[in-house]
Structures are given as structure tokens and as C-alpha cells.
Amino acid sequence: MNIDSIKNGIVIDHITAGKGMEIYRLLGLDALDCQVAIIKNASSAKMGKKDIIKIDADITVNTDILGYVDPGVTVDTIRNGELVDKKKTELPERLVNILTCRNPRCITTTEQELPHIFRLTDREKGEYRCIYCETKGKTS
Amino acid sequence: MRSIIDIKELSVEEIDELVAVGKDIIANPAAYAHKCEGKKLATLFFEPSTRTRLSFEAAMYELGGHVLTMADAQSSSASKGESVADTAKVISCYADIIAMRHPKEGAPMVAAMNASIPVINAGDGGHNHPTQTLADLLTISREKGRFDHMTVGFCGDLRFGRTVHSLISAMSRYPGVRFLLISPEELKVPSYVKQEIKAHALSYQQTTDLVSAMPELDILYMTRVQKERFFNEEDYLRLKDSYILTPEKLASAKPDLCIMHPLPRVNEISVAVDDDPRACYFKQVLNGKYMRMALILKLLGIR
Ligand SMILES: [Zn+2]
Numbered sequence: 001m002n003i004d005s006i007k008n009g010i011v012i013d014h015i016t017a018g019k020g021m022e023i024y025r026l027l028g029l030d031a032l033d034c035q036v037a038i039i040k041n042a043s044s045a046k047m048g049k050k051d052i053i054k055i056d057a058d059i060t061v062n063t064d065i066l067g068y069v070d071p072g073v074t075v076d077t078i079r080n081g082e083l084v085d086k087k088k089t090e091l092p093e094r095l096v097n098i099l100t101c102r103n104p105r106c107i108t109t110t111e112q113e114l115p116h117i118f119r120l121t122d123r124e125k126g127e128y129r130c131i132y133c134e135t136k137g138k139t140s
Numbered sequence: 141m142r143s144i145i146d147i148k149e150l151s152v153e154e155i156d157e158l159v160a161v162g163k164d165i166i167a168n169p170a171a172y173a174h175k176c177e178g179k180k181l182a183t184l185f186f187e188p189s190t191r192t193r194l195s196f197e198a199a200m201y202e203l204g205g206h207v208l209t210m211a212d213a214q215s216s217s218a219s220k221g222e223s224v225a226d227t228a229k230v231i232s233c234y235a236d237i238i239a240m241r242h243p244k245e246g247a248p249m250v251a252a253m254n255a256s257i258p259v260i261n262a263g264d265g266g267h268n269h270p271t272q273t274l275a276d277l278l279t280i281s282r283e284k285g286r287f288d289h290m291t292v293g294f295c296g297d298l299r300f301g302r303t304v305h306s307l308i309s310a311m312s313r314y315p316g317v318r319f320l321l322i323s324p325e326e327l328k329v330p331s332y333v334k335q336e337i338k339a340h341a342l343s344y345q346q347t348t349d350l351v352s353a354m355p356e357l358d359i360l361y362m363t364r365v366q367k368e369r370f371f372n373e374e375d376y377l378r379l380k381d382s383y384i385l386t387p388e389k390l391a392s393a394k395p396d397l398c399i400m401h402p403l404p405r406v407n408e409i410s411v412a413v414d415d416d417p418r419a420c421y422f423k424q425v426l427n428g429k430y431m432r433m434a435l436i437l438k439l440l441g442i443r
Contacts, residue, residue, distance in 0.1 A: 105243075105265050105266070106245050106246055107242070107245060107247045107250055107264075108246070110244055111250070113223065132246020132250065133245035134245075
């Protein structure tokens with residue numbers, strides 16, 4: 001398999017093998033016009049297998065989503081064929097409109113326009129709680 | 141500009157300061173009678189709770205301030221579809237401080253995020269009710285003279301009782317406090333509350349037996365065991381009398397026990413206990429008004 005190397009764009013690397021499609025969906029990459037390559041099960045010295053996403057356009061990706069779904073993912077920015085920025089993602093302190101509060105007594109259930117905001121309450125366990133009602137967040 | 145939504149937002153030092161102001165108001169009410177002249181408190185109650193509303197309103201009047209009330213807020217703005225955020229912005233144009241009660245958890249926080257004046261959470265569903273906890277703390281301080289090194293018993297519905305959870309959380313910050321958690325199996329304290337006690341390296345014991353716990357207690361905080369909380373009526377009928385406080389059950393209690401209850405009570409404390417000098421639950425109501433006065437002063441930045 002041969003995939004063109006990127007001149008200007010983003011490489012999302014070190015994705016846990018099998019999570020590539022989920023990240024593709026969550027980042028809304030299906031809406032892009034440019035070339036996007038998802039590489040599944042690439043071999044990695046560190047991880048054994050990993051997924052990689054290459055995006056042939058200099059877009060901004062939501063690193064909060066990446067950090068939440070798969071902490072440890074790296075985001076490389078490439079310009080004129082050179083690596084100009086490398087970011088390692090981690091669990092973000094706040095998640096805005098990524099998790100939805102499921103507590104029927106929460107104010108977010110009656111006020112639809114309110115952003116669903118979750119705060120990281122336990123980094124080790126990766127636990128998030130709704131800022132309004134303190135209910136634990138669950139991934140959908 | 142600061143709001144109070146959760147008792148945990150107040151540091152131990154700030155609680156001490158509020159308690160000190162509360163006691164000073166009790167000692168010198170005249171010195172506070174004009175502190176809030178020209179200021180207006182808006183009480184927005186989207187759920188009826190006449191007692192809490194009257195306590196806030198009495199507090200503001202005793203500070204020389206005025207009160208704007210939206211007594212039946214649930215039938216006015218909310219039913220017309222106005223959001224909590226918009227209500228907060230509108231009321232900010234009229235008042236200097238808001239006390240808000242709402243059936244939905246987090247509504248006062250949304251108000252605080254949108255208001256340009258301080259917001260006090262006067263109860264959001266079964267979630268937070270910080271001024272009740274302040275009332276409890278002033279009562280403990282006045283009756284015991286301290287917050288540390290004592291055995292605090294909580295009895296009744298410890299699973300759903302938010303006043304219990306908040307007071308445990310507030311008392312967990314003081315050294316040498318021991319908790320005796322007295323409840324039916326079905327209504328034990330949730331695990332996050334126990335974790336909070338452990339996180340402060342304090343100890344707790346769980347029991348179903350009020351009478352055997354009684355001799356150890358310095359404080360007994362009673363709550364109601366509601367029939368709706370049980371799966372079947374037999375369990376309720378079998379258990380309910382064990383968690384009703386009577387003069388007989390107090391026979392083995394310490395002479396300086398402090399008996400507390402967030403009120404209203406139904407029958408969980410027998411009326412015969414009311415004349416016992418150890419009954420502090422009506423004092424708690426009065427203390428609630430003083431702490432609301434202290435909190436209003438603090439949030440308005442008035443000394
Ligand atoms: Zn919530």
C-alpha cells in the first residue's frame with residue numbers, strides 16, 4: 001500500500017489500534033473535501049500496532065476530543081513537507097459538548113441551549129462530572 | 141463578585157469568619173440593622189419552600205434592606221419559556237443579590253454564570269443547599285464551641301438526605317471528627333460520601349441501631365425515613381419506629397448532646413423531646429437566619 005506523504009496537513013499518530021474510525025467520526029473528518037487516509041494496524045515499535053490518520057489540509061483538530069477518546073495520541077502539523085509542530089494529547093480539564101449529562105434532574109435536560117460541560121475530577125480514573133449536577137459522565 | 145452554590149466553595153477560614161459574623165449579629169443586632177440600607181434581595185423560588193424563602197427575606201429585612209420576591213416563579217417566567225440564564229440577566233437589572241431555589245440540579249449555577257450580581261443557592265433539587273449547612277454549622281459552634289474532636293451521629297435517611305451529605309462534607313475538614321452513620325440497610329450513605337470522610341483520614345462506623353449508638357454521640361442529626369423510599373410496606377413498618385427519637389431512647393445519651401433536624405419534621409422526633417434542653421432544632425431555624433444575614437453581607441462586600 002502506498003500513501004502519498006503530506007506536504008501541508010495534519011498527521012494524527014499513535015492512535016490505539018482500532019480507534020482510528022471512531023476518531024475519524026468524532027472529528028467530523030467525513031465532511032472534509034481533501035484527501036484523508038486512515039491507516040489501520042500500522043506497525044509501531046512502541047505500541048505493537050497503531051492507527052494513523054493523515055489529512056491533506058492544514059485544518060485545526062479538536063485536541064480535547066482526541067485527549068478524551070484516546071489520551072496519548074499525537075498531532076503533527078506539517079508545512080512544506082516539514083514537521084513544524086508536534087502535540088501530545090492528554091485528558092483535558094474540561095469537555096464542552098462532548099459528553100451529555102444523563103441525569104434527568106439536571107438543568108441541562110430542561111434548558112436545551114445550555115452547553116454540556118464536564119470537569120475532570122479524577123485523572124487516574126479518567127472520571128468526568130457534569131459541572132451543574134456533579135453526575136459522572138459516561139461515553140456514549 | 142462571587143456567588144455561593146455549594147458549601148465546598150467556602151474555605152474553613154471563610155466558614156469561621158461567617159460563624160463569627162453570625163455570632164456578632166446575635167450579640168449586637170442593632171449594629172447590623174442598617175447595613176444593607178438601599179440594597180435589594182430578589183428571592184426567586186421556582187419550587188415552593190416557604191420556610192427557606194421567609195428566612196432569606198427576614199434576614200434581608202433585619203439588615204435594613206429590601207426584598208423583591210417572585211414567590212410563584214414556577215408559574216410565571218419559567219412557564220413562559222424564559223431560560224434561567226435570561227431570568228438571571230433580567231433580575232440583575234433590579235436587585236443587588238439573588239437567592240434562588242429551583243427543582244433542577246445546577247439551575248442556580250447557571251444563574252450565577254449569567255447574573256451580574258451574586259447568587260445564593262437556596263436549594264437545587266436534591267443537590268445542594270449551602271445555607272442549611274451554614275445554619276447547622278452555627279448551631280454546632282454555638283452549642284459545642286468547636287467543630288473538631290467530636291462524634292457526630294446521623295440518623296434516618298442517609299442515602300437521599302442532601303443536608304446530611306453536605307454537613308458530613310463540611311465537618312470532614314476538621315480534625316478528630318468521628319461519624320456514626322445510623323440508618324436502615326436500604327438508606328445507607330452513598331459511597332462517595334464515605335470516600336470523602338476517608339480522604340480526610342477520619343473514621344466512620346455504620347450501624348442500624350440508634351439506641352446502642354446513643355451514649356457515644358455529641359451531636360445527633362435526625363432526618364426523616366420516608367415510606368416512598370422502601371420497596372415494600374412491611375419493611376417500612378418494621379423499621380420506622382427504630383428511627384423515631386423518643387425520650388426513652390435518649391435515656392443513655394450524654395447530658396450535653398445536641399439534637400438537630402433540618403425541619404420540617406413529621407414524626408421522626410416525638411413532640412415529647414421538644415422540651416428537652418438538648419433539642420436544638422428550633423434554634424437551628426433561628427441560626428439559619430443569622431447565617432443568611434452573614435452570607436448576604438459577605439457577598440455584598442459589606443463589613
Ligand atoms: Zn448534569
